[in-house]
Amino acid sequence: MTYDFTTALNRSGQDALAVDGLGDGIGFAPAKPRKGFDSIPLWVADMSFATAPSVVEAMRARVEQPHFGYYEERDEYYQAIIDWHRTRKATNDLTREHIGYQNGVLGGVVSALGALCSPGDSVLVHSPTYVGFTMAVGGHGYKLVHSPLTLDESGIWRMDLEDMERRIVQNNIHAAIMCSPHNPCGRVWEPWELEEAMDLFQKHDVYVISDEIWSDLLLEGNVHTPTQQISEWAHEHTVALYAPSKTFNLAGLIGSYHVIYSRWLRDRVVREGALTHYNSQNVLSMHALIGAYSPEGAAWVDELCEVLSANARYAYEYIRSHYPGVQCAMPQGTYVLLADLNDWCDGRDREYDRVIRAAWDVGVTWHDGRLFNCPGSVRIAVSIPHAQVVEAFDRLDKYVFV
Numbered sequence: 001m002t003y004d005f006t007t008a009l010n011r012s013g014q015d016a017l018a019v020d021g022l023g024d025g026i027g028f029a030p031a032k033p034r035k036g037f038d039s040i041p042l043w044v045a046d047m048s049f050a051t052a053p054s055v056v057e058a059m060r061a062r063v064e065q066p067h068f069g070y071y072e073e074r075d076e077y078y079q080a081i082i083d084w085h086r087t088r089k090a091t092n093d094l095t096r097e098h099i100g101y102q103n104g105v106l107g108g109v110v111s112a113l114g115a116l117c118s119p120g121d122s123v124l125v126h127s128p129t130y131v132g133f134t135m136a137v138g139g140h141g142y143k144l145v146h147s148p149l150t151l152d153e154s155g156i157w158r159m160d161l162e163d164m165e166r167r168i169v170q171n172n173i174h175a176a177i178m179c180s181p182h183n184p185c186g187r188v189w190e191p192w193e194l195e196e197a198m199d200l201f202q203k204h205d206v207y208v209i210s211d212e213i214w215s216d217l218l219l220e221g222n223v224h225t226p227t228q229q230i231s232e233w234a235h236e237h238t239v240a241l242y243a244p245s246k247t248f249n250l251a252g253l254i255g256s257y258h259v260i261y262s263r264w265l266r267d268r269v270v271r272e273g274a275l276t277h278y279n280s281q282n283v284l285s286m287h288a289l290i291g292a293y294s295p296e297g298a299a300w301v302d303e304l305c306e307v308l309s310a311n312a313r314y315a316y317e318y319i320r321s322h323y324p325g326v327q328c329a330m331p332q333g334t335y336v337l338l339a340d341l342n343d344w345c346d347g348r349d350r351e352y353d354r355v356i357r358a359a360w361d362v363g364v365t366w367h368d369g370r371l372f373n374c375p376g377s378v379r380i381a382v383s384i385p386h387a388q389v390v391e392a393f394d395r396l397d398k399y400v401f402v
C-alpha cells in the first residue's frame, strides 16, 4: 500500500463528532464507554483515516494565498468533476452546465423536493432508511412513504417493485428518493434493478432524486451505475447528487453538487437553492474537491476500497460464523453493515436495548438501528484501521454476545 490506512488517527479534541460526540445514549449518539475502555468509532459515517494527501496539498496551497474574499468557482472545479465522472463512472456527456454546487447532499435533496412537491405531498423512500432522509423529508413537511427492501434467498437486499407501485398509486406519489449505493443496506444496485425501478417511475410520472454520495466506495469490485445512465427518461427526470465528502473524509468541509441534465428541472432546483441564500461554496471546499478528484486522489480511493472491502468482509464473516441468528448481508458498497439482532435476542430472551448498551459500555459504538427505521438492528461503520475492527469483535465476543 502506498497510503497509510493502518494508523488510527487521534481525533480526540480535534472536531470529530465520532469521537467527541458520545452522549448519554438517548437518541442519536451512543453512550460513553465505562472506565477502562476507549471508544472505537463505528457510528458516524466518516472515517478514522487521514484524507488523501492530494486534498491537503490543494488546500494548503490555497491557504497560503492569504485572501478569502468573494469568488466564483474555477474552471478546474468543473473540469475535475467532469473528469472524475468520465473516468470513474463512465459518464461521457457531462458538461459544466449540468453541474451545480449544493450545500450538502441533503440540502440538494431538500431543494429538489421544493421543486417537485408541495408541502404535505408524499415521497417514496425505501426502508431501512438513511436517517438524513427521514429528517430532511419529514422536517420540510412532506410525508415519507416507506417501501421495505427485503432480503432474498441469497441474502441480497432487493426492491419490491409491486410494493413500490402500490404505494405510489395509493399515495399519488410524484417524487422518489433512491439511495445508490444504499445506506444502510450497502447495496450497489445492478443495472436491471435500476431499469425496473425507472420503468415503474416513468409509468407513474415519478421524478427521481438519486443520492449517489456513496458511489465511489465500492467493495470487492462491485460497479456503480449512475441512475441517469439507465434510460433516456431517467436521464431527463433525475436529480443526481454527489460529493467527495464520504469518499475522502471531508464531511466537515461541506461541499456537494448536483448533476441535472434537463434544463427545466435544473432551473427549478437551482432556483430553490438560490432562494435560501445559503447555497454557496466555501473556497477551501472547492480546492479540496480539486485535490480529491485528481489522479492521485483516484489512486488513494482505489487503495481505500481494498481496505474497506477487507474490513467489511472480516466483519461479515465474523458475524456469520460467531453469532448464529444475527442476520447480516455482505455490503457491496459503502462501509456500513446492518446487523439484525432480533432473532438472536428472541432466542436468548435478551433485550435489544440492553445488548446495544452492553456494546457501548465497552467502547463498541455501533449505531441504533431505530434511526434507520430498522428496530432490532445495529449499523456498524468499518471505516477504521483493520486492527480496530478486530478489536471491536473481540470485545463483542467477550462482553456482548455471551
Ligand SMILES: Cc1ncc(COP(=O)(O)O)c(C=O)c1O
Residues within 6 Å of the ligand: 045, 103, 104, 105, 106, 107, 130, 132, 179, 183, 211, 213, 243, 245, 251, 255, 256
Ligand atoms: C445516503 C447519504 N446521503 C447524504 C448524506 C449526508 O450528506 P451531506 O453531509 O452532504 O448532506 C449521508 C451521510 O451519511 C448519506 O449516507
